[in-house]
Amino acid sequence: NAGVTQTPKFRVLKTGQSMTLLCAQDMNHEYMYWYRQDPGMGLRLIHYSVGEGTTAKGEVPDGYNVSRLKKQNFLLGLESAAPSQTSVYFCASRPRGTGTSGYEQYFGPGTRLTVT
Amino acid sequence: GENVEQHPSTLSVQEGDSAVIKCTYSDSASNYFPWYKQELGKRPQLIIDIRSNVGEKKDQRIAVTLNKTAKHFSLHITETQPEDSAVYFCAAPSTRSNDYKLSFGAGTTVTVRA
Numbered sequence: 001n002a003g004v005t006q007t008p009k010f011r012v013l014k015t016g017q018s019m020t021l022l023c024a025q026d027m028n029h030e031y032m033y034w035y036r037q038d039p040g041m042g043l044r045l046i047h048y049s050v051g052e053g054t055t056a057k058g059e060v061p062d063g064y065n066v067s068r069l070k071k072q073n074f075l076l077g078l079e080s081a082a083p084s085q086t087s088v089y090f091c092a093s094r095p096r097g098t099g100t101s102g103y104e105q106y107f108g109p110g111t112r113l114t115v116t
Numbered sequence: 117g118e119n120v121e122q123h124p125s126t127l128s129v130q131e132g133d134s135a136v137i138k139c140t141y142s143d144s145a146s147n148y149f150p151w152y153k154q155e156l157g158k159r160p161q162l163i164i165d166i167r168s169n170v171g172e173k174k175d176q177r178i179a180v181t182l183n184k185t186a187k188h189f190s191l192h193i194t195e196t197q198p199e200d201s202a203v204y205f206c207a208a209p210s211t212r213s214n215d216y217k218l219s220f221g222a223g224t225t226v227t228v229r230a
Contacts, residue, residue, distance in 0.1 A: 031216070033217075040125070040222055040223075041222055042122075042205055042220040042221055042222040042223050043160070043205065043220040044220075045217055045218075045219075048217060058217065059219075090159065090160070097216070103148050103150065103165065103209070103216060104150070104162045104165070105162070105218065107159040107160050107161070108159060109158075109159050110159055
């Protein structure tokens with residue numbers, strides 16, 4: 001199994017350009033997440049999904065949109081990139097789980113995005 | 117949502133010594149506390165977690181302790197080795213919804229000196 005993969009690994013955008021980051025998982029996980037990681041700020045949740053066709057806002061959703069048309073894919077879109085969106089983006093997934101198991105989140109390798 | 121504070125932000129230890137990282141959380145209903153390790157340029161990976169029905173859990177050189185009354189939990193690394201150098205994140209779930217989002221601490225950069 002490939003686990004969680006992300007495309008692309010690196011990207012440089014100019015202010016105002018748009019792009020889509022792709023996250024794919026082959027573990028049949030229900031939940032998927034998009035985080036951004038900035039120095040000294042840990043991992044902050046952008047958007048998440050609890051199942052195919054559903055999405056919800058996280059802690060820092062402004063400037064981003066997401067879609068989950070297929071269970072295995074979770075797309076993160078930037079409609080008009082800004083320098084403040086320069087960051088490392090991580091996707092994660094986990095099974096639905098119960099009160100005693102299944103809470104571990106499995107992370108992708110990350111996408112380093114620079115907006116100039 | 118859950119507010120997780122993590123201390124210290126950086127920690128330098130001599131090889132063979134112990135390292136301790138502490139996190140506090142705000143939601144008394146939280147019941148699951150994971151620790152993730154992120155090596156330089158790599159993805160975060162779960163190293164240990166604890167649920168609210170136990171006070172301590174060990175896995176070889178790492179252990180996590182939980183104090184629900186005080187709402188804090190700690191990661192203990194004994195006999196540190198160079199490969200323990202990494203950024204460590206604690207987390208706690210948001211229990212106000214049923215979808216178990218995690219709130220992460222800001223991270224602790226651990227450096228093990230040879």
